[in-house]
Amino acid sequence: MSELKSAEEKEAEARRGPAGVRRGGPPHAAIGMPTEKSQDFGPSAKRVLRLLRPERPVVVGALTLALGSVVLNAIGPKILGRATDLVFAGVFSRRIPAGVTQEQAVERLRASGQGRMADVLAAMEHVVPGQGIDFAAVGQVLLAVLAIYVVAAGLQLVQGRLLTSAVNRTVFRLRRDVEDKLNRLPLPYFDAQPRGELLSRVTNDIDNVAQSLQQTLSQLVTSLLTVIAMIAMMVWISPLLAVIALVTIPVTMVVTAAIGKRSQGHFVQQWKSTGEVNGVVEETFTGHELVKVFGRQAEADRDFAVRNDALHHATFRAQFISGIIMPTLMFIGNLNYVVIAVVGGLRVASGTMSLGDVQAFIQYSRQFTQPLTQVASMANLMQSGVASAERVFEVLDASEQEAESASPQRITDPRGRVAFEDVSFAYTPERPLLEHLDLVVEPGQTVAIVGPTGAGKTTLVNLVLRFYELDGGRITLDGVDIRHLTRHDLRSRTGMVLQDTWLFAGTIRENIAYGRPGATDDEILEAARATYVDRFVHSLPDGYDTVLNAEADNISAGERQLVTIARAFLANPSLLILDEATSSVDTRTELLVQHAMAALRSDRTSFVIAHRLSTIRDADLILVMEDGRIVERGSHAELLAAGGAFARLHAAQFAAALGDEEGVAAAVGQGGPSRT
Incomplete structure (x- = not known):
């Protein structure tokens, strides 16, 4: 038994990768592993923006609208300051007797010792002594400001709509590219990836990229344009106050960079932990029956709790650290506001600025610090989105399967002759599995492959289908090297029934028809009758229209196996591969399926992987494999009659069935086989 276990571990571990990485690894194996280093934020963010390249005309149009909206919003406070000046001038003009000019009133104030008030009055415009507030002029200014803000809001609305459309189309293409990429990835990539982790990358991470682009792109563009416009208006109104306001820019950049650099690693860990949690959940609930049967609920809960706790701490650190940015910058902005208000008041009092200009400048300073604060507050979203984008890019950058031949060949006379010529293969270089294997299977032959678990039986047929590429030698189908055939052409000639049944959520009729799209109802029924699916379908409430759920567990395991056999029967392949295809059916049904398989194998080259030796008595050729070698044929x-490895396997199996412990001991011992 130890030898069998060693052989099993040799193939399984080589194929799936180290524990903790492969699906189904031991609990907590991945805990404590070092966090993957993220790419630099800058290059990754640029790559995300390059995804928008096909939307360049739309983005340019949105930027133009954003620029127009920002310019109008920048003009508004300056014009509104004119209304303030009109009101202030009207209040002063009431205190000046009619018939006295503005210059005379200024001289009288200076003569009475009110020099500062005289400076204020001298700097005013539109002062008409004795008139008071000109409400008509104020109303016109307010209407003009209202019109400007309405147009600016309209432009911003259209700009948001354009960017939303551009982002959604970009994410649509990203999902499509990831789906296409998954179809081009080799099988070893999926062997090394937990399913939950991969699902998290193509669902959660892409969703997060979409959300980050949606929430930050429009606001980021508007905020940056607003900063530029506000700086220009502030310099125009008062260069001195502008210098005071601009002091906040380097301070803001330093604070944002320092906090952002520290939080980025936590965002990467957050999404890595999210993938681990998804992997545990998917694995646990897919096999929830086994978890309950073996009483491993507590261990599963602990496993989930450890990863969930890691996700909790990573998320808390990422959100808390990045969340410090906004209140910090608001504090800096408030200090700047106080300084501007004090200096501006002094300049009004000295007559070097009007009250309306100070009011406009304060508005500009608030509008200047607000977008800076918004950009800083978006830092957590941007970092989270870039961290997710890096995980998606890792999928897009993964090494693809070997390219198809530039000038593929076609099989003109398909007969089903398969030849292995000096074939060598290893899942990992340090552990060779198949070495210098030669085998010829003639057309129409049924070849059975037996041997202990991990001996390389399934690997042999996977190589025929090019699920893995050879390390040496070649495999030919009807004299053509399979590497010179397209994968679609090769696999379209092959039907496969696996030990692990795979059915999708749909009707039984649709699952059978999956073997040959476009098959008629009569052909589907013929395949179902030939494989005895028809015997149990009529006992179901809706017959062939019975809908299988996502796990297909509303029919028995044996019935699921029969449906997969019917699917292969309908495909009518020239090359048939049966990997323990009858392992889930009862003995009586197995006898019926054997007759169906005999008809299915007629005039076809068939590879049958079997552990039940009783099912391969009529095989034309039986191969016995051990450690990747064919030891008997x-x-x-x-x-x-040869009394070798096959005889020992046969004796062990039938002795065990009869309860003959001595026969089992003799079969697996060193003393030779016990024949039946």
Whole structure:
């Protein structure tokens, strides 16, 4: 038994990768592993923006609208300051007797010792002594400001709509590219990836990229344009106050960079932990029956709790650290506001600025610091989005399967002759599995492959289908090297029934028809009758229209196996691969399926992987594999007569069935086989 276990571990571990990485690894294996280093934020963010390249005309149009909206919003406070000046001038003009000019009133104030008030009056415009507030002029100014803000809001609304459309189309293309990429990735990539982790990358991470682009792109563009416009208006009104306001820019940049650099690693860990949590949930609830049967609920809960706790701490650190940015910058902005208000008041009192200009400048300073604060507050969203984008880019950058031949060949006379010529293969270089294997399977032959678990039986047929590429030698189909055929052409000639059944959520009729799209109802029924699916379908409430759920567990395991066999029967392939295809059916049904399989194998080259030796008595050729080598080959009778590895397997199996412990010991011991 130890030898069998060693062989099993040799193939399984080589194929799936180290524990903790492969699906189904031991609990907590991945905990404590070092966090993956993220790419630099800058290059990753640029790559995200390059995704928008096909939307360049729309983005340019949106930027133009954003610029127009920002310019109008920048003009508004300056014009509104004119209304303030009109009101202030009207209040002063009431205190000046009619008939006295503005210059005379200024001289009288200076003569009475009110020099500062005289400076204020001298700097005013539109002062008409004795008139008071000109409400008509104030109303016109207010209407003009209202019109400006309405147009600016309209432009911003259209700009938001354009960017939203551009982002949604970009994410649509990203999802499509990831889907296409997954179809081009080799099988070893999926062997090394937990399913939950991969699902998290193509669902959660893409959703997060979409959300980050949606929430930050429009606001980021508007905020940056607003900063530029506000700086220009502030310099125009008062260069001195503008210098005071601009002091906040380097301070803001330093604070944002320092906090952002510290939080980025936590965002990467957050999404890595999210993938681990998804992997645990998917794995646990897919096999929830086994978890309950073996009483491992507590261990599953602990496993989930450890990863959930890691996700909790990573998320808390990322959100808390990045969340410090906004209140910090608001504090800096408030200090700047106080300084501007004090200096501006002094300049009004000295007559070097009007009250309306000070009011406009304060508005500009608030509008200047607000977008800076918004950009800083978006830092957590941007970092989170870039961290997710890096995980998606890792999928897009993964090494693809070997490219198709530039000038693929076609098989003009399909007969089903398969030849292995000096074939060598290893899942990992340090552990060779198949070495210098030669084998010829003639058209129409049924070849059974037996041997202990991990001996390389399934690997042999996977190589025929080019699920893995050879390290040496070649495999030919009807004299053509399979590497010179397109994968679609090769696999379209092959039907496969696996030990692990796979059915999708749909009707039984649709699952059978999956083997050959476009098949008629009569052909589907013929395949169902030939494989005895028809025997149990009529006992179901809706017959062939019975809908299978996502797990297909509303029919039995044996019935699921029969549906997969019917699917292969309908495909009518020239090359048939059966990997323990009858392992889930009862003995009586197995006898019926054997007859169906005999008809299905007629005039087809068939590879049958079997552990039940009783099912391969009529095979034309039986191969016995151990440690990736074919140690015996021949017919059932020839191998029994030879008294070698097959005879020992046969004796062990039938002795165990009869409860003969001595026979089992003799079969697996060193003393030779016990023949039946």
